[in-house]
């Protein structure tokens with residue numbers, strides 16, 4: 001099982017590298033990795049397991065956070081309306097997005113960042129993502145609000161972008177133009 005020791009931290013080149021496309025169909029090793037990433041997220045959200053193995057909670061994880069520069073990520077979370085999202089994503093890409101922006105009023109965190117970085121992270125409020133799932137099927141997801149934010153955080157990792165790269169330098173709590181707060 002994956003634990004925190006498998007996650008690279010700030011300063012590791014992998015976090016600032018543009019990851020490579022995965023050739024399809026994914027190899028068994030790549031499928032197993034995605035399954036392990038999903039299992040990590042579920043474990044990290046289970047109080048008993050997280051406590052037992054000292055896991056920080058996460059709703060997403062990208063392969064570069066494991067030092068693997070492949071365009072793969074996993075997400076596992078429930079949005080504020082109770083809709084469940086649990087995906088292993090291969091070559092996820094944003095194919096369209098809203099002009100309107102959104103940000104989490106509580107800011108963001110990252111398992112590869114061992115410190116609290118305060119501030120609003122402006123992102124697109126709505127996005128359409130295309131990807132291949134763990135079984136090799138094409139995915140097209142229309143996402144908004146919290147789900148859109150999480151997917152953008154993960155796709156950023158595939159492009160060597162960290163969440164705090166988006167925070168306003170002079171005033172971290174500057175309300176971005178045309179942006180809505182997600183509580």
Ligand SMILES: O=CN(O)CCNC(=O)c1cccc(Cl)c1Cl
Pocket residue numbers: 057058059060061062104107108109110111112149150153154157
């Ligand atoms: O890349 C993934 N991580 O670093 C996992 C830890 N961070 C989170 O779960 C997290 C927390 C707050 C907002 C967002 Cl958008 C995310 Cl993603």
Ligand code: NI
Pocket residue numbers: 109110111112153157
């Ligand atoms: Ni992260």
